[in-house]
Amino acid sequence: MHTNPGDPRINPMRILVTGSSGWLGRTLVPRLERDGHAVIGLDLAPAKTTRVLGSVTDPDLIRRTIRSHGVEAIIHAGALHKPNIETHSTTDFVAVNIQGTLNLLEAAVAPGSTVDRFVFTSTTSLMISGEIRAGAASGAKQAAWITEMMQPLRPRNIYGVTKLAAEHLCRIFHESHRLPVVILRTARFFPEEDDMAHAIPQSDPNTKVNELLFRRLTVEDAAEAHVAALGNAPELGFDRFIVSAPTPFSPQDCAELITDAPAVVARYFPHYQDLYTRLGWSMFPSIDRVYDAEHATRRLGFTCRTGFKEKLEEIASGMRQ
Structure with a gap:
């Protein structure tokens, strides 16, 4: 066992990171290596952060690795993520997101395995119904x-x-095998342009800063959340966490957020409108959901x-220079 398993500053470990060539993986792998961990990145796409080329759908490769x-x-x-819906079939999603997760879990608890913790990157998207999004x-x-x-x-x-089905697999393997599992339901941190639910067409940076109020985090913070989950997994046993930038809002704001979001934001940040005017930015007229990350x-x-x-402070500081 590793010393003080509830402390994120754990002894160096040998860690398999899947998706190591992706946006999160390219940030997370070097972050783990800075802590002294030996990281084995696995991905279909080559990258500096990937040592094993292959898919989680290959159980033999997973076991060998x-x-x-x-x-x-x-x-x-x-x-496979939401944008992949346009390019991949339903069968592909089941194979990668469900069967791939099962392959990893089965290998983690197989006889002779040295795996003693499992962190699963999930998504807040699975909590959003069509009605909420509308x-x-x-x-x-x-x-x-x-x-x-x-x-x-x-x-x-x-x-x-x-992703929800994969979460249930994680829960079952914890209950059946006592494998410590931490599920991180991460909000948006991708660099691509947003979908049209909230997008400000003239400024993608404007959209991303707005979303930090209720449904976004930076990729650096996403990586840090995984570091914390890795260190705390044995002590937690099993838990799931929303991971998103802290919201300034409270449940009492929700009625007005749907009808007049700029007025709510102005109460918390009275000077944001002046800064936005100088940038030519605007606030979303309506905000449909708020992720509460207090449990994390x-x-x-x-x-x-x-x-x-x-972000407001960073932008204002840049303008003063």
């Missing part, structure tokens, strides 16, 4: 205040459905460093 490298922890960040257009009276206790979950697409703060001991407030 874990055995030959003496893997002690798995961070499963590889997946927001005011569907007649919603207030923004949805979203915590890990939200039920029932009705994912609106195959991406969310397969309380139980995981993790809070994102960068939120809306910090």
